[in-house]
Amino acid sequence: MAIGAPGGARENPLLAQAIEACRKAALAVVLFSFCVNLLLLAAPIYMLQLYDRVLSSRSTETLIVLTLMAVAAILTMAALEVVRGHAMVKISTWLDKRLSGAVLAASIAGSIRSAGDPSVQGLRDLGTFRTFLTGPAVFPIMDAPWTPVFIAVIYLMHPVLGWVALFGAVALFALAVLNELATRRPLERSGAASIKALHGAEAAVRNADVIEAMGMMPNLVRWWQRDNAEMLALQGRASAYAVAIGGVSKFVRLCLQVGMLGTGAWLAVIDLITPGTMIAASIIMSRALAPVEQAIGSWKLVVVARNAYRRMKRQLDEMPLRGQAMPLPAPVGRLAVEGVTFFHPGQQEPTLRNVAFWLDPGEALGLIGPTASGKTTLARLLVGILEARAGHVRLDGVDVARWEPEDLGRHVGYLPQDIELFRGNVRANIARMGEADPEAVVKAARLAGVHEMILALPRGYETEIGEGGARLSGGQRQRLVLARALYGDPRFLVLDEPNANLDAVGEEALLSAIEETKGRGVTMVIIAHRPSILRHVDKILVLRAGQVQTFGPRDEVIAQLTVATSGEGAAGAKAPMRSGRTGGGA
Numbered sequence: 334m335a336i337g338a339p340g341g342a343r344e345n346p347l348l349a350q351a352i353e354a355c356r357k358a359a360l361a362v363v364l365f366s367f368c369v370n371l372l373l374l375a376a377p378i379y380m381l382q383l384y385d386r387v388l389s390s391r392s393t394e395t396l397i398v399l400t401l402m403a404v405a406a407i408l409t410m411a412a413l414e415v416v417r418g419h420a421m422v423k424i425s426t427w428l429d430k431r432l433s434g435a436v437l438a439a440s441i442a443g444s445i446r447s448a449g450d451p452s453v454q455g456l457r458d459l460g461t462f463r464t465f466l467t468g469p470a471v472f473p474i475m476d477a478p479w480t481p482v483f484i485a486v487i488y489l490m491h492p493v494l495g496w497v498a499l500f501g502a503v504a505l506f507a508l509a510v511l512n513e514l515a516t517r518r519p520l521e522r523s524g525a526a527s528i529k530a531l532h533g534a535e536a537a538v539r540n541a542d543v544i545e546a547m548g549m550m551p552n553l554v555r556w557w558q559r560d561n562a563e564m565l566a567l568q569g570r571a572s573a574y575a576v577a578i579g580g581v582s583k584f585v586r587l588c589l590q591v592g593m594l595g596t597g598a599w600l601a602v603i604d605l606i607t608p609g610t611m612i613a614a615s616i617i618m619s620r621a622l623a624p625v626e627q628a629i630g631s632w633k634l635v636v637v638a639r640n641a642y643r644r645m646k647r648q649l650d651e652m653p654l655r656g657q658a659m660p661l662p663a664p665v666g667r668l669a670v671e672g673v674t675f676f677h678p679g680q681q682e683p684t685l686r687n688v689a690f691w692l693d694p695g696e697a698l699g700l701i702g703p704t705a706s707g708k709t710t711l712a713r714l715l716v717g718i719l720e721a722r723a724g725h726v727r728l729d730g731v732d733v734a735r736w737e738p739e740d741l742g743r744h745v746g747y748l749p750q751d752i753e754l755f756r757g758n759v760r761a762n763i764a765r766m767g768e769a770d771p772e773a774v775v776k777a778a779r780l781a782g783v784h785e786m787i788l789a790l791p792r793g794y795e796t797e798i799g800e801g802g803a804r805l806s807g808g809q810r811q812r813l814v815l816a817r818a819l820y821g822d823p824r825f826l827v828l829d830e831p832n833a834n835l836d837a838v839g840e841e842a843l844l845s846a847i848e849e850t851k852g853r854g855v856t857m858v859i860i861a862h863r864p865s866i867l868r869h870v871d872k873i874l875v876l877r878a879g880q881v882q883t884f885g886p887r888d889e890v891i892a893q894l895t896v897a898t899s900g901e902g903a904a905g906a907k908a909p910m911r912s913g914r915t916g917g918g919a
Contacts, residue, residue, distance in 0.1 A: 348649050351431045358424050362475070365417040370479040370620075372413070374486065375406035377616040384609025418467075425466040432459055436645060439652040454528055455648045458641035465638035470631035476624035483621030487614050491606050497596050498618045501589035505625040508582045512629050513636075515574040520636045523567035530560040575633055582629050586622055593618050663744050664729040666694035666824045666856030668715070673724035675710060683722070684710045685879045692872070694824075695854040697847070699867045699887065702876035708860045709750050711876065712829045715858055716747045728825060746818035746826040750860075752810045752834070759787055760794040763816045773820060780849060781816035782842025783809075807834035815846065826850060826857045832866065844869060867891070 379399055387396045436455040443455075465471060480502055488495025537544060537553045544550055597611030606614075628635070668691060675685040685707045692698055700708050713719045714726050717733035725732045733741060742765075754762050763774045774794065778784040786809065790796040798804050798813075805813070811834045818826060828847075832840045840863075847869050851857060859866055867873065873890040875883040883890050 347435050348432065348646055351428055354431075355424050355428065358420060362417055362420050362424075365413050365420070366472075366475040367479060369410050369413050369417065370476055370482065372406050372410035373620050374483075374617065375403050375410070377613040377620075379403040380616060381607075381609040381613035384612060385607050417472075421471065422467050425463040428466075429459060429463050432645075432649075435649060435652075439648045442652050443648055454531075455645055458645040458648075461641040462638050462645065465634060465641075468634065470628075470634040470638075473624040473627035473631065474635065477628055480621045480625065483617050487617050487621070490610050490614050491600055493596060493600060494593065494606075494614045494618075497589070497593055498614075498621060501585070501592075501618065501622055502625065504585050504589075505582055505622055505629070508578055508585065509625060509629050509632070512575060512578040512632050515578065516571040516632065517636060519567050519571035519574070520633060521640055523564050523571060524637065524640050526560065526564035526567055530557060530564055533557050533560055571633065575629075579630050582626050586619075586626050589622065590615060590619060664731075664824050666692075666854065667729050668692040668825065668856055668858075669725075669727045669730075670715070671725045671727065673711075673714060673721045673726060675707075675714060675719065675721050677710075683879060685714070685721075687724070688876075688879075688881055689724075690872075690874055690881065690884050692856050692858075694856055695851065696872060697851050697857040697859065697870040699870035699873040700858055700860045700876065701862070701867075701873060702882070706876040707879040708876055709829055712747075712749075712827050712858065712860060715827050716745050716825075717741055743821055744824045746820075746823035748811075748814050748818045748828045748831050750829040750833075752807070752814050754798055754805075754810055754813060756798075756800050758792075758795050758797050759790065759813065762798065762813060763794075763820055765817060765820060777816045777820040780819050781812060781846050782839075783812045783816050786812065808836055808839050811835060812839055812842065815843065819846065819850065822853075824855060826855050827859075828857070829860045830862065831859065832861070832863055840865065 379402075382399050383396070386392070387399065433456065436459050437453065440453050440455040484495060484498045484502060487498045534557055537557065544553055593615045594611065597606065597614055600606045601608050601611050670688055670690050673685055673688045674683050676683050688707075688711060690698070700711065702708055710719065714721055715733070717726070717736060717738060720734040726734065728736075728741075755766055757766065760769050760771075760774055763777055764770070775784065778787055778794075787794055787796075796804075811831070815828075815831060818828070832843055835843060844865065847857070847859070847866070851869065857870075859870060861867060867887065870887055872885060873883070873887050874881060875890065875894070883893055
């Protein structure tokens with residue numbers, strides 16, 4: 334177990350470290366880009382030499398040597414482009430391997446903090462960024478910084494030609510800036526709308542049985558189409574801007590091409606340059622401005638990748654740092670809840686207000702109360718999933734919200750209200766998807782009373798349960814989740830309505846497991862609605878509207894509740910009598 338760093342958002346160094354680790358490879362890619370762009374001069378220089386030397390001298394030997402040199406330069410350029418592309422693939426693959434685990438962990442932690450629909454948007458963003466690094470949009474951006482080199486070469490041919498090329502470059506860069514300003518906001522909004530629409534579609538697919546059973550398909554499709562239409566409208570607006578600017582940039586580039594040829598022809602007529610220089614300058618300017626025009630055409634991909642990177646960085650920054658703490662001994666199970674107050678995100682009123690109680694090691698608490706009284710929220714606070722706005726939940730004197738979840742989890746068992754299993758076999762699910770110790774798995778299954786049930790499955794502990802345990806009944810899933818909670822002999826156990834889906838046989842096995850676990854000195858908190866479980870607890874806490882109404886030994890609390898219920902029943906019985914007398918008098 335370990336004490337973690339205080340909660341709260343901070344800059345996560347993982348992304349910066351990953352980018353820094355790629356710096357050497359990125360510098361190599363930049364060097365390759367420089368060489369590729371330098372070798373692009375081979376074709377125009379070859380053209381210049383043909384016009385100025387070969388045609389005038391009619392030397393076949395010169396033609397052969399120049400041709401071999403040009404082919405060698407072009408072959409080298411092609412090889413460097415292949416190497417550059419492979420380097421970008423290696424960089425993107427390495428980044429994905431380095432970051433994907435952390436991004437998935439941040440997505441899981443983020444769904445808890447935001448209390449929203451579970452989403453793996455972070456992994457989608459990582460995939461978008463990785464695809465961008467290996468796609469066609471990244472290379473024009475790498476080539477564009479070398480445009481001044483080409484303009485300098487043209488300037489050396491003749492200053493007037495250099496000024497024409499410089500004017501063209503400035504015009505296209507201005508269009509690129511205009512394209513960014515015009516499309517950035519619509520693309521950001523369309524990205525947000527796309528994420529919203531995908532979340533809605535994912536939620537619909539997860540609840541397919543409810544949708545199909547109650548004829549909700551047309552309604553759900555209509556809701557999704559509304560969100561999708563918003564996304565399409567924003568994308569259409571951004572695309573319209575991009576298409577218009579792209580058309581203007583193409584017009585400008587072709588006009589510059591004509592201008593370069595016209596200016597070159599004029600300079601050749603007055604014998605300031607040769608015809609070969611005119612043709613070479615035109616080709617070089619075309620190559621100089623091509624990356625800028627290509628970047629304008631693919632700018633949408635650049636903006637999408639940039640937004641994906643920003644969302645991914647924000648998600649990683651919001652995830653608390655882990656693995657920074659010193660291990661502590663295993664707890665004995667002394668629980669103290671000290672004035673806990675909790676707000677869900679966006680709520681004005683607290684879900685829990687000043688909740689306080691304590692349990693000694695080995696004691697069992699029954700947590701009861703009406704619907705929406707805050708029982709499940711309190712259970713999630715007890716196991717460190719949520720962090721209190723005020724107050725503390727301490728296990729053996731340490732705030733559970735500050736413990737490393739991986740260390741704390743080895744000593745905690747949690748059966749949530751929403752039963753979830755993972756794709757894999759029975760053995761892996763009981764072993765919490767870790768390296769399964771067969772003896773510990775069987776021990777937990779026997780303690781939960783599911784060993785015989787598992788042996789009756791087609792392949793026993795090796796039976797594949799399907800996505801989310803789809804091949805099992807609700808009761809079977811709940812009993813397996815109980816075995817998972819008991820795996821590893823935890824010292825603190827929180828069960829949220831553990832008998833909600835159980836039949837009589839399953840409930841009997843549950844009660845037996847509770848009694849045996851309690852006999853081992855395990856501290857337990859059990860949220861229950863059925864009175865049968867309350868016979869096995871030492872204390873009872875009654876929550877109402879997020880506040881502690883009653884807390885104390887089981888028999889005392891039950892006696893208070895019985896008296897209160899009797900009083901309410903007597904008052905209810907007198908009310909109709911008074912009503913009847915009033916009616917009779919009337």
